[in-house]
Amino acid sequence: MATATAKTVQIKIKRQDAPAGNPHWEEYELPWRAGMNVISSLMEIAATGQTKDGHETSAITYDANCLEEVCGSCAMVINGKVRMACSALIDKLDQPITVEPLKKFPVVRDLRVDRSVLFENLKRVKAWVPLDGTYDLGEGPRQSMTLQEELYPISRCISCCSCMEACPQFNDDTNFVGAATIAQVKLFNSHPTGESLKRERLDALMGDGGIHECGYAQNCVEVCPKEIQLTKAISEVSRDVMVQAVGDLFRK
Ligand code: SF4
Ligand code: SF4
Numbered sequence: 585m586a587t588a589t590a591k592t593v594q595i596k597i598k599r600q601d602a603p604a605g606n607p608h609w610e611e612y613e614l615p616w617r618a619g620m621n622v623i624s625s626l627m628e629i630a631a632t633g634q635t636k637d638g639h640e641t642s643a644i645t646y647d648a649n650c651l652e653e654v655c656g657s658c659a660m661v662i663n664g665k666v667r668m669a670c671s672a673l674i675d676k677l678d679q680p681i682t683v684e685p686l687k688k689f690p691v692v693r694d695l696r697v698d699r700s701v702l703f704e705n706l707k708r709v710k711a712w713v714p715l716d717g718t719y720d721l722g723e724g725p726r727q728s729m730t731l732q733e734e735l736y737p738i739s740r741c742i743s744c745c746s747c748m749e750a751c752p753q754f755n756d757d758t759n760f761v762g763a764a765t766i767a768q769v770k771l772f773n774s775h776p777t778g779e780s781l782k783r784e785r786l787d788a789l790m791g792d793g794g795i796h797e798c799g800y801a802q803n804c805v806e807v808c809p810k811e812i813q814l815t816k817a818i819s820e821v822s823r824d825v826m827v828q829a830v831g832d833l834f835r836k
């Protein structure tokens with residue numbers, strides 16, 4: 585009688601030693617366990633330290649923290665699609681599973697990339713509520729329940745950069761700021777205190793890499809792990825940019 589072979593996980597990972605290093609693939613075979621996800625597989629590889637063909641290998645470098653789709657650090661290209669590695673269940677993926685770093689961001693090492701461009705873009709549009717902490721400002725203006733319900737979903741952005749990775753317009757040619765930044769403009773321009781910087785935020789979206797670069801391909805909405813209505817936010821901010829631009833023409 586044939587003995588049952590133990591179930592395994594076949595996984596291929598694109599590795600790179602340094603920012604300017606040559607990428608190469610390594611293959612691994614891991615024992616299957618119930619509930620495994622891509623991050624737990626990376627931990628298993630670090631524990632065994634071996635490739636599929638038995639060669640010793642180093643632990644794979646990657647970013648992850650919360651392991652529950654909250655911190656936004658573990659976005660990777662898994663089986664060709666950008667997604668969060670901590671919520672990518674092995675049992676739901678075709679094997680061999682391929683794992684690559686985000687392709688539109690500079691690789692630091694292995695699966696870790698430099699996503700500081702998002703934070704630079706958020707600074708560009710002043711994505712914050714201005715506050716003077718030197719004296720007691722008292723209570724801020726109240727937000728209606730309707731406005732809170734409209735804005736809360738946008739505030740759930742975890743800065744994972746998946747929307748930018750999937751966007752055909754996010755590239756070096758366009759310098760497009762990307763959907764996440766525009767959604768935060770919508771959030772802060774709608775805030776009763778944050779709206780004091782509305783004009784500056786809309787101005788920032790008129791220039792190089794601004795909102796006009798969006799082609800409404802909707803890839804961003806499809807990959808956002810928080811299901812933020814990105815194209816709705818883009819349409820609304822786009823309208824505000826247009827109104828301000830036309831108003832500026834008449835004011836000249
Ligand atoms: S709608 Fe298309 S072009 Fe615009 S941000 Fe989303 S993916 Fe990019
Ligand atoms: S908008 Fe969605 S996909 Fe884009 S950074 Fe935020 S959570 Fe990630």
Ligand code: FES
Nearest residue numbers: 649651653656670
């Ligand atoms: S580890 Fe935090 S979102 Fe995946």
